[in-house]
Amino acid sequence: GLVLLVLLVSNMLLTKEGVTSLPICPNGSCQLSLEELFDRAVKLSHYIHFLSSEMFNEFDERYAQGRGFIAKAVNGCHTASLTTPEDKEQAQQIHHEDLLNLILGVLRSWNDPLIHLASEVQRIKEAPETILWKAVEIEEQNKRLLEGMEKIVGRVHSGEIGNDIYTPWDGLPSLQLADEDSRLFAFYNLLHCLRRDSHKIDNYLKVLRCRLIHDNNC
C-alpha cells in the first residue's frame, strides 16, 4: 500500500513535470515567434502534402491503372498561370515577400477546388473511405495553413499584403461529367495537381524557413 502510494505520488509529480509550459510572453504581448510560426506552417504543409500524395497514389492504383492518364495530364494545372520557382536557383533568387505571396496565391487558388473535391469525391464509384477522409482533411488543413500563412505574411511584410493573387478554378463541371473515363481523368488531374502544388508549398516553406530563420544554414 505504501509502495503504491509512493508510486502514485511520484507518478503525479512526473506528470506535472511533463506539462508543457505556456508560451512565454515577453513585454506582455503573447505572440508566437516567427520561428514557431514557420515550424507550425512547415509541419502543416508537410502533413497536407503527405495526405495529398497518399490520396493520389490510392486513386492512381484504384482507378487510373492502364488508362494512360499520365500522358494526358501534361496539360497543366489551374495554378500553372502563377509563375512559381521551378528549381533551386529560382527559389533562392526570388524575394521572400514575393515567394510568400505566391504561396498565399496557390493556397487561395485551392480553396475552391478543395471544397468541391471533398464533396464530389463521394460520388466516385466505390470510393474508399480513406480517399473520402483525406479529401475532407486536406480541405480543412489547407484553410488552417492559409490562416497561418496570412499571419506569417503579416509579420514579415512591412507594407500591404498582396491579396489579389488568385487563380480561379473552373474544373467543377469536369468532375461531374457523365462519361466515367473523362470524370475519372478529371479527378486524376486534380489530385495530381494537388500533389504537385502541396509539394511546392511545402518545399517553398522549407526554403523560406531556412532563409529567414536559420540564415540559409539549416
Place this chain on the structure above:
Amino acid sequence: MKQRFISSAQIILQLVLAAVGLTGHSYPGKPQIIRCRSLEKETFSCWWKPGSDGGLPINYTLFYSKDSEEQIYECPDYLTSGPNSCYFDKNHTNPWTTYIITVMATNEIGSNSSDPQHVDVTSIVQPDAPVNLSLEANTSANMSYLWAQWSPPPLADVTSNSHVYHYELRIKPEENEGWETLSVGTQTHYEVTSLQAGVKYVVQVRCMLDLGEWSEWSSETRIQIPKGRSPPEKPTIVKCRSPEKETFTCWWKPASDGGLPTNHTLLYSKEGEEKVYECPDYKTAGPHSCYFDKKHTSFWTIYNITVRATNEMGSNVSDPHYVDVTYIVQPDPPVNITLELKKSINRKPYLVLTWSPPPLADVRSGWLTLEYELRLKPEEGEEWETIFVGQQTQCKMFSLNPGKRYIVQIHCKPDHHGLWSEWSPEMYIEIPTDFKVKDMVVWIIVGVLSSLICLIMSWTMILKGYRMMAFILPPVPGPKIKGIDTHLLETGKSEELLSALGCHGFPPTSDCEELLIEYLEVEDSEDQQLMPSHDTPSKSAKIILKETDSDSGRGSCDSPSLLPVKCRESRAPPSTLQTQDIRAAQENRRGKGSWETQCTASEQKTLPFISESTTSCTWLAAQLPCNQPAMFAYHSTVEAFKITLNTTNVNTSPVLVGNQENRQSLYPIAETVCDDMEMRSDMENSRTDPTTVQVRQNKHNDKSPLLNPKLMDYVEVHKVRQDEEPTLLLKHKENSGKTKKYTVPGTSKEYTKVSTVVDHHILVLLPDQRIQHTPVAPEPVMETSQNSQQSQAEKNTSYSTTAPSDPKRDTSGSDYMDPSSFMPSFK
C-alpha cells in the same frame, strides 16, 4: 582332348620359337588382313597388319583366288594403296566374284600365312569424304543464308571419276552440340536458309554411292554469319534519377542494332510546351545516358522523354517515359560516418553515431530535406536491426551487447518522394566488455536478496510445517469460482471475503486448509463415479467423458474438445428423453424474450473479463489458486437440433428433474469460454451451428467453508440457431432413469439472472442465492459420506418459484456476484 593337345603343342612351339627369338631369329608372325574397301566398286584395295618380324626382313605376298576358279594369283599392285596393301585395279576387279585372299609373310627361316579373307566387292564399297568444302554467307533484308560447295572424293584412277554420289550436309552453331543433318542429293552445292545472324556455324558433308556405306564426314568448315542489316529495335528507357534535386540523368538500354552502327538520340518535351528538345549532354553520365544540368532541370514539370535509335536501314523510338523530377530524387549515401563509444554516468557504454548528408545534397538551403535510416547487427548476426531516425544527423544507441562487434550502415531519402540511397559502406565498432565490476555488484545484491527470501521461507516452513507445502504447491485448481456473498461484505468479515476472492491471508488460515481437503475428497469421488457408469454400458462412453469433464478443473477446457463426441451421440438419443427435451425447448421458448434483454444488458460488462485470456479456465486457475471451497460438477454439451437430455446426472437428478418439470430452474452463473477455434470446429462437426450457452452452477458457500464440499453443476445452454429458439439444457451425469434412487426431497434450483453473454454465444447465468444450496452428491458412495453436510445444506436451501425473467430476481440474484467483477482489469 585333341584340341587341348593341339593348343598345348602350339604353346610349346611358341616357347621354342621364343627361345629361338631370344637368340635372334624366328619365323615371322602371322599377318592379319584388316580391311578391304572399294571406293567406287570398280577397284578395291586390301590392307594388312604385319605380325612379328622374327628379327629378319620379311617379304609379304598376297595371294588370292576367285570362287569360280581353282587358280591362285598374286597381288597385281602393292604400291598404289600404300604400304602393306594391295590395289586391285579395274582389270582385276569383278563385282560378280568373291575373292579369297591370304597374306603370307616370309623370311629366311620360314613363312606364315594369315587367315583367308572372303571379299565381295559390292559389299565393301565406301567412298572417301568429299573435299574442297567452301561456304559463303549472305544476308538479305531479314534472312541469312549459307551457300555451300564441295567436290566429290578424289580417286586414284582419275580417268574413272564419273560416279554419281549422294551427299549429306550437316550444320550446327559453333557453341551448340546438336547437328542438323540435311539431305542434299547428288548436287555438289547447297543453300542453307533460316540461319541466325551473327552466329558462327560449323558445316560438314559426306557422300555415298548408290550402294555401300556413307563416307566419313569431311573436315569441319566454319563460317560466321554476318549480322542482318535492318533497322534497330526499340530501345528502352531504364530509369531517371536526380541525385541532389537539382540535376537529373536518364539511362536507356539499346536493343538489337540490326547489324549496323546505330545512333541514339534522346528527345524530350516539357509539360505545357510543344517544342521538342534534344538531350543537352550525352557524355557526362556515361554511355547510353543523358544528363540534364541545372539549366535544363525544372521541377513540378512533367518531362516526356523518348529515345530514338537510328541506323542506315531506319529508326525506332522507345515508349515515352514521363518524369517529374520531383519524384525521382535518389541521393547518394551519407558520408563522414563516425562511431564513438561513450560512457554514461553509470559506466554503461553507449554508441554515438554521427554522419553528414551526401556532399551533393544541399540541405542547408531547405531545398532538399533528407531523412535517414540506419541499420546495425552483430558481425555474426543474420538480421539487421533498422532504425529510422528522421532528419537527425546523429543517433545514440544504448543497450548494445558488450563484447560484440557491430556493423553499422546508414542511408538517406528525401522527405516526401524519391528513393532510399544506397547503404553507406559498412562501419565496425566493438563494444568493450570491461564492465564486470558493476555486474558483480548486481549479482551480489541478487544473491543477498535471494538468500534472504530463502531464510524467510524456511522460517515460515518451520512455523507452519507441512501445510505450507500444500499452500505453495496446491492441487491442480479447477475453474471453480465461488460467488461472492455480499453478506460477507455487509458483515465486514474481511477475511472471508478475501478468501472468497481467492486472496488468502498469509500464512493461510485453517479455513483454506479445510477447503483444500474437501477439494481432494471430491477428486476421489470423481473416480468413484466411474463405477455407476458401468451400470449403463450403453452410455458408458458418454459418462466417462463427462466425468472427465466435471470437477477436474480441466472441464472448461476439455469440454469443447469433447463436443464432437457428444454431438455424435446426440444424434441417437433415447426416445424417452427426447420428450423431455421438447419440453425443455418449449419452456425455454417462453422465457426467451426476457432472456435476451438480460443478455444484452450484461454483455458489455463481462466481455473484457472474458477476453482476458483465450482459455478462461486457465485464467481462472491462475487467478483463484486457493479458491476451492465450492465443488463443481461441470458439464457441457453441444446440443443441436436433436438435443437430448439423456445426460441427467444420477446424483443431481432429483433436483434437476424437478427443475425440468417446473421449468423454473436456471442454473447460476459462471462463465466459461474456451478456445473459440476449438468451439467453432466442434460446431462445424455438429453441423447444426448451435449457439452455446453455458451455465455454470455455482454453489453458495453458506459462509461456512465446512459446508462447501457440494458439487456444483455446470450446465450448458445451447441455442439452436436454426429455429432461433434458445434451449437451456442441464447436463447431468446419469440417465434420468436412475434418478429416483437418489431423490432428495425439496431440491430444485433456480437461475435468476443472466450475468453475461459472452461472444454472443455463451450465456452466463447467475443463480439466486437463496436457491443455491442444491446438494449434489457426486455418486452414491459419496452421498452417504456427505449425508450430513448435504442435509444441512438442504435445510439452508430455499427455492424460489419466480420465473427467471422476473425483475425481482435480478436484484436478489445480485447477491451472487460474478467473481469477474472483482477482478482487476488486466487490459
